[in-house]
Amino acid sequence: MREPAWRQEGEEPDYRFSLANERTFLAWVRTALALLAGAVVLEQFSTQLGPHVVVVILAVALGVLSAVLSVIAYVRWRANEIAMRNNRRLPTTVAIPLLSAVVLLTAAVIAVLFVVH
Template sequence: MREPQWRNDGEDPDYRFTLANERTFLAWIRTALAILAGGVLLEQFSTTLGPHVVVVVLAVVLGVLAATLSVLAYLRWRANEIAMRHHRRLPSTVAIPLISAVTLAVAAAIAVLLVVQW
């Protein structure tokens, strides 16, 4: 596999920082997988209990969020690696407010569905 050009720019950072960045990336991927599992679970409930459009929409939203989070995790990992190689501050990310807002919205929608159904 060919190494990307940015890996040859700047200086190699301390391996501990590189490994910490990789662990953070893997944590983001685990979070994306958990969100995807939640979407699959919702979709299964929608087929078991009869099709419910809102539940299917929520499952799709969770699937899209998981895919988006996976892409953002890679972009964040790469940006951190580049910043460390050039001794710059680590960049901020839109992923944290995004995942928080969408998770809050999905949780609120599920709570409303449960209250209405109860």
């Protein structure tokens, strides 16, 4: 695989920081996989929750969030690597507030569905 051009700029960071950045990337990917699993479980096994269209919308929203989070994880990993190479501050991310908001909204809707049922 060809090495990206950004890996040629700046100085090679301490490998411990690069490995920590990689572990963070993998944690975001695990979170994305957990959201995807939650979406599948919600859609496939939520026979007691209704209306079913709301459950499907929640499952699709979780699936889409999972895909978006996977992309954000890579973009964040790459941005962190570039920042470390160029001795700059690490960039901020939209992932944390986005993830928090969607999970909060999903939990609230599921709680309402439990109460209504």
